[in-house]
Amino acid sequence: MTYLLIGLAAIAIIILLAIFTDKFKKSGNSSKKAGSSGTQTKKTGPNGEVLMVECPLCNTPLQKGQNLISKVFRPMDVPDQRCNISGCPHCYPQPEPGIKRICPCCGKEVPITGYLVARLFNYKDNKKHVRVTGCSRCCERK
Structure with missing residues (x-):
């Protein structure tokens, strides 16, 4: 039973990390495009x-x-x-x-x-x- 709870907690952490990194990548790309100098708009x-x-x-x-x-x-x-x-x-x-x-x-x-x-x-x-x-x-x- 303990191993099952640890496994479910690990899966939940992996899913949450995937969601947050995906949101971080999307917000990072948009700010980079908007503020980069030397590029043609x-x-x-x-x-x-x-x-x-x-x-x-x-x-x-x-x-x-x-x-x-x-x-x-x-x-x-x-x-x-x-x-x-x-x-x-x-x-x-x-x-x-x-x-x-x-x-x-x-x-x-x-x-x-x-x-x-x-x-x-x-x-x-x-x-x-x-x-x-x-x-x-x-x-x-x-």
Whole structure:
């Protein structure tokens, strides 16, 4: 009888730990996404389509039809490519008044002749993902 009670108590503790760790993981992921710096913010619609993306240099929201000015290096058929991001229409070739071009990695101002160094990942389902590794100044020092 004693062993049965100990076994039931152990099972109850395992179930409670599983529930609490699952809740902890969910709350930790949402706070990490909301407060992480250096990531591009996307606002999605009800069907999952991207409505608005921010420029990684100046954090200005890009409207539909506005694109980042970038250069992707060859070869084009590999899953990982290097690319340089010069900016958006608000910060390149001439920044609008009050717009500052800040590197998301080192936090320093990027000159108009500078750019962000990034990796472009091409997935098999034709989706693309860009990860900024730094600006032309801080990647030069690495």
